[in-house]
Amino acid sequence: xxxxxxxxxxxxxxxxxxxxxxxxxxxxxxxxxxxxxxxxxxxxxxxxxxxxxxxxxxxxxxxxxxxxxxxxxxxxxxxxxxxxxxxxxxxxxxxxxxxxxxxxxxxxxxxxxxxxxxxxxxxxxxxxxxxxxxxxxxxxxxxxxxxxxxxxxxxxxxxxxxxxxxxxxxxxxxxxxxxxxxxxxxxxxxxxxxxxxxxxxxxxxxxxxxxxxxxxxxxxxxxxxxxxxxxxxxxxxxxxxxxxxxxxxxxxxxxxxxxxxxxxxxxxxxxxxxxxxxxxxxxxxxxxxxxxxxxxxxxxxxxxxxxxxxxxxxxxxxxxxxxxxxxxxxxxxxxxxxxxxxxxxxxxxxxxxxxxxxxxxxxxxxxxxxxxxxxxxxxxxxxxxxxxxxxxx
Numbered sequence: 001x002x003x004x005x006x007x008x009x010x011x012x013x014x015x016x017x018x019x020x021x022x023x024x025x026x027x028x029x030x031x032x033x034x035x036x037x038x039x040x041x042x043x044x045x046x047x048x049x050x051x052x053x054x055x056x057x058x059x060x061x062x063x064x065x066x067x068x069x070x071x072x073x074x075x076x077x078x079x080x081x082x083x084x085x086x087x088x089x090x091x092x093x094x095x096x097x098x099x100x101x102x103x104x105x106x107x108x109x110x111x112x113x114x115x116x117x118x119x120x121x122x123x124x125x126x127x128x129x130x131x132x133x134x135x136x137x138x139x140x141x142x143x144x145x146x147x148x149x150x151x152x153x154x155x156x157x158x159x160x161x162x163x164x165x166x167x168x169x170x171x172x173x174x175x176x177x178x179x180x181x182x183x184x185x186x187x188x189x190x191x192x193x194x195x196x197x198x199x200x201x202x203x204x205x206x207x208x209x210x211x212x213x214x215x216x217x218x219x220x221x222x223x224x225x226x227x228x229x230x231x232x233x234x235x236x237x238x239x240x241x242x243x244x245x246x247x248x249x250x251x252x253x254x255x256x257x258x259x260x261x262x263x264x265x266x267x268x269x270x271x272x273x274x275x276x277x278x279x280x281x282x283x284x285x286x287x288x289x290x291x292x293x294x295x296x297x298x299x300x301x302x303x304x305x306x307x308x309x310x311x312x313x314x315x316x317x318x319x320x321x322x323x324x325x326x327x328x329x330x331x332x333x334x335x336x337x338x339x340x341x342x343x344x345x346x347x348x349x350x351x352x353x354x355x356x357x358x359x360x361x362x363x364x365x366x367x368x369x370x371x372x373x374x375x376x377x378x379x380x381x382x383x384x385x386x387x388x389x390x391x392x393x
Contacts, residue, residue, distance in 0.1 A: 003078045003080070003086075003110075003113075003115055003118075004078070004079075004384070005076050005077070005078055005118060005119065005122060005384070005386060006076065006077060006078070006079060006386070007074075007075070007076055007386065007387040008065065008075040008076060008077045008084075008087065010065075010066045010073070010075075013065045013066060013075060013077075013084075014065060014066035015064055015065070015066065016064060016065045016066075016084065016087075017062050017063065017064055018062075018063040018064065018065065018087060018103050018105045019055075019062075019105070019107075020054075020055075020063055020103075020105050021053070021054065021055040021108075022053070022054055022143055022145060022146070023051050023052070023053045023054075024048070024051065024052055024053075024142055024143065024144050024145065025047055025048055025051050025052075026045055026046065026047050026048065026142075026144045027045070027046060027047075027048060027052075027141055027142040027144060027173045027174075028043050028044065028045055028046075028141040028142070028144065028147065028175075028177070029042075029043070029044050029045075029046045029141070029173065030042075030043050030141055030160060030162065030170060030175040030177075031043070031044075032162060032170065043141070043157070043160075043177075045144065048173075052142060054140075054142070054143075063103055063105070065087065065089055065103065066089070067102075070089075070091045070102060071091070072091055072092050072094070072389075073089055073090070073091045073102065074089065074090050074091070074126070074389035075087060075088065075089040075090075075103070076088055076119065076122050076386075078110070078115055078119075080110075085106070085107040085109075085110045085115075086105060086106040086107060086110060086115045086116070086119060087103060087104075087105050087119075088101060088103060088104045088105075088119040088120070088122060088123060089101070089102045089103035089104075090102065090123050090126060090389075092130065092132065093136075096133075097131075097132055097133050098132055098133060098134045098135070098136050098180075099123065099126060099127045099130065099132040099134070099135045099136070100135075100136050100137065101120075101123050101135060101136070101137040102137075104116070104119060104120070104137070106119075116149060117153065120153045122386075123135055124181065124183070125388070126388055126389065127183060128183055128282075129388055132183075133182070133183075134180045134181065134182050134183075135155075135180065135181040136158065136178060136179065136180045136181075137150065137155070137178070137179055137180075138164075138176050138177065138178050138179075139176075139177055139179070140165075140174045140175065140176065140177070141160075141173060141174060141175040141176075141177055142173050142174050147177065147179075150179045151179075153181070154181050155179035155180060155181045156179065156180060156181075157177060157178070157179055158178050158179060158180040159177075159178040160175055160176060160177050160178060161175070161176040161178070162175055162176075164176035186285075186286040186287050187287065188287055188288045189248075189284070189287045189288055189289060189292075191292060193248065194246045194247060194248045194253070194254075194289065194292070195246070195247040195248070196244050196245070196246050196247075196292065196293060196296055197244060197245065197247065198240065198241075198243065198244060198245075199240075199243070199244075199245045199255070203245060203252060204230075204233070205379075206251070206252040207229060207245055207252050207255050208226040208227075208229050208230055208379075208380070209226070209252075209380055210252050210253065210254070210255065210279065210280075210281050211225045211226045211228075211229050211255065211277055211279050212225070212226035212377070212380055212383070213281055213282055213383075214277075214279035214280055214281060214282060214285075215277070215279060216383050217385065217386055217387070217388060221385040221386070221387065222373075222377070222383070222385045224368045224370075224373040225277045225279065226376075226377070226380070227368055227372065227373045227376045227377070228276075228277065228364070228365070228368060229255070229257060229277065230376065231364050231368070232257055232259060232362075232364055235259065235362050235364045236362075237259040237260040237261070237361075237362040237364070238257070238258075238259050238362075239258040239259055239260060239273065241300075241304070242258035242273070242275075242297055242300055242301050242304070243255070243256060243257045243258050243275075243297070244256055244293055244296065244297050244300075246280070246289050246292070246293055248284070251281075252281075253280060253281045253283075253284045253289060254278075254279065254280040254281065254284065254289040254290060254293055255277070255278070255279060255293070256275050256277075256278040256290075256293040256294060256297055257275060257276065257277060257278075258273055258274070258275045258297065258301070259273065259274055259275075259276075259361070259362050259364075260272075260273060260274075260362070261273060261274040261310060261359065261360060261361045261362070262359075262360045263310070263331055263355050263356070263357045263358065263359055263360075264357045264358055264360060265356050265357030265358070266357075268357065270307075270355045270357070272306065272307055272308045272309065272310055272352075272355070273301060273306050273308075273309055274309060274310055274311055274361050275294075275297070275309065275311060276311060276312070276313075276365070278290055278293065278294060278313075291321065294321060295321070298345075298347060301347055302347040302348055306347055307346070307347060307348070307351040307352055307355065308329070308344055308345060308346050308347055308351055308352040308355070309344060309345050309347065310326060310329075310331060310342075310343070310344040310359050311323070311342075311343055311344070312341055312342055312343075313341060313343055314341065315340035315341050315343070318343050319343070321345075322345050323343040323344065323345045324343060324344065324345065325338060325339075325340060325342060325343055325344075326338055326342045326343060326344045326359070328344075329344050329352050329355065329356070330355075330356035330357075331344060331355070331356060331357065331358070331359050332357075332358050332359065333358065333359055334358050334359060334360050335358075336358065342359075
């Protein structure tokens, strides 16, 4: 049975007790021995003489969502008839660039249905989006089912604390164990690893599907960039001779789409170009595909005589490729503003001198009715709309 995972906003769910309860016949016995050369540590699964039960009533501080001491907590959960039956909460360790899972719970009657796995995948996806170097969590050495589950989800033992809960945790067989999961390191692709070419009509669906994957839930619930790709091809300002797709092993993994734009200063109008979307299939993000698409097409545009490019883009990415904020070019947005995400670049040194005014892109970027986007999205496999932290209000 499928269950929808939804964001649990802090203003509604803060202070909600997470009723984590378990019974176990086994524990991981932690043995620490001081030797002449250091320490010897052994961790081995053993059986209790009789079952041991732990519940929220055992602790002075039961688990709660959005505890005051967690400054950047973010929670998701599963609701059935408006009742919370599963939840996960994360809180990034900013100093170490790791994402900590602070709470994970599935009600007993909903266990072994894949909900726990789905919640863990949410945390992993958050870590990928935020470029965290690890996902970490803690559990107790007597919570054998949890330990086995985490190991099945790819977590490995990274540490322990023998006096986290009480000073006799070793004797009580309840030692805090730390587990970590590490995202797969991305390998940079070389130019010869991919084919960069103009798209054909046979590519259209695959390009749009890739664009949908690349932007899904990135700026708002769902996305509309796949529909923008569709509409842009029909627009009078579209420049297919500059636009390119990236293909690897016969699969579309990226695209960049160019169109004409204008900088207007009173009666003076200057034609420049813009691009968007520039996107890469999530699996291949971080492998330099976008950079290769951009650098190759910028050369094509420069050879075609275009003077410069103005974009709305990510200020953490484009400046390292040579883009500058548009106040450096005496260019503002159509409503006279400047900000970090509004950037430009000269295609030849000095080619944007004498160009000043307000920037106008094709109207297609401003006219994507929600109902049209929703209708067009039915051409693709359904994806879940879900809010991630820190990306949009």
